[in-house]
C-alpha cells in the first residue's frame with residue numbers, strides 16, 4: 531500500500547485520515563505536535579477497521595522521522611479561523627508551521643506529492659513549494675474541489691435535485707474573491723443558466739463565496755472539516771490511483787490565464803505525477819477580470835510573506 535502522511539490531527543486531519551483508511555487507499559501516518567493526540571486517534575481508527583472492514587494501518591506520532599518515505603502528504607496543520615477572522619489573519623502563525631513541516635518533507639520524503647490544506651491556502655501552498663524547491667506539479671493546494679462542492683450542494687438544494695447530477699467550477703483564490711462560474715456549471719449537462727434566473731444564480735454565487743464563513747459563524751469555534759476532508763481525499767485518490775480526474779486545484783501558473791509566479795485555483799488533471807495538466811478555459815472578459823482581481827488579493831499576502839522573510 532502507498533503511505534500517506536496526514537499532518538495535523540485536528541478536525542480536518544483526523545477526518546481525512548479516517549476517509550483514507552475507510553477507502554483502503556493507503557497506510558496512514560498521522561502526525562501532530564500535541565503528545566498523545568495522533569496516537570489516540572490512530573488507535574481508535576485501527577479499532578474501527580474490523581467493524582468497518584478496512585485493512586489500512588494507521589500510525590499516530592509526534593516524530594517527523596516516522597513520516598519518512600511517504601508517497602503523499604496532506605498538510606492540515608495550522609490554526610483555523612474564528613468568527614470575524616479573514617483567512618489572511620492566519621498568515622504568520624501558519625507560515626511558521628509550514629516551515630517546520632517542509633523541513634522534514636524535504637529530508638525524509640523528497641519525492642512525495644504534497645497537498646496543502648492549511649489557510650490562507652493560496653499563500654501557504656506557494657510557501658510550501660518555495661521551501662521544498664520542488665517540481666511545482668508535486669505541490670498542490672486544496673480549495674477548488676471544496677468551493678465547487680459547496681456550489682454544487684447549493685445548486686442541488688435550490689433545484690431539489692441530487693447533488694450527484696450537479697457539476698460546477700469555481701476558480702480563483704480560496705477567499706472572498708473566488709470565482710464561481712455559472713457558464714461551466716451544469717445539472718446532467720444542462721447549464722444552470724437555463725434552469726435558474728440570474729438573481730438566484732447571483733445569490734448562490736455569493737453563498738458559495740461565504741460558504742466557509744457561514745459554517746465558522748454557526749460553529750463559533752473551529753471551521754468546516756467534513757467537506758474539506760472529502761475534497762482532500764478526492765485529490766489524493768486521483769493521484770494515488772492515477773485516475774486523471776479534472777478537478778479545480780490551486781496550481782502554480784506560468785503564464786496560464788495571463789498570470790505567473792502565483793498559485794491560483796484552476797482546472798487541473800491530477801494523476802501519478804501530481805498536476806499533469808492545467809486546462810485553460812475560454813473565459814469571458816468579466817470572468818477573466820474577476821480571476822485577476824482574485825490573483826491580486828493573493829499577491830498582497832505573498833508580498834507580506836516576502837517582507838517578513840518567509841520566502842528566503
Ligand code: NAD
Pocket residue numbers: 537538539540541542543561562563564606607608609610611620624627630631646647648649650651672673676704752753754755758
Ligand atoms: P484544528 O485546530 O482542529 O487542527 C489543527 C491541528 O494542527 C492541531 O491538532 C494542531 O496541534 C496541529 N498542528 C499545529 N502545528 C503543527 C505542526 N507543526 N505539526 C503538526 N501538527 C501541527 O484545525 P482544523 O479545523 O483541522 O483546520 C486545519 C487547517 O486547515 C486550518 O488552517 C484551516 O483554516 C484549514 N482549512 C483549509 C480548508 C481549505 O479549503 N483549504 C478547509 C478547512 C480548513
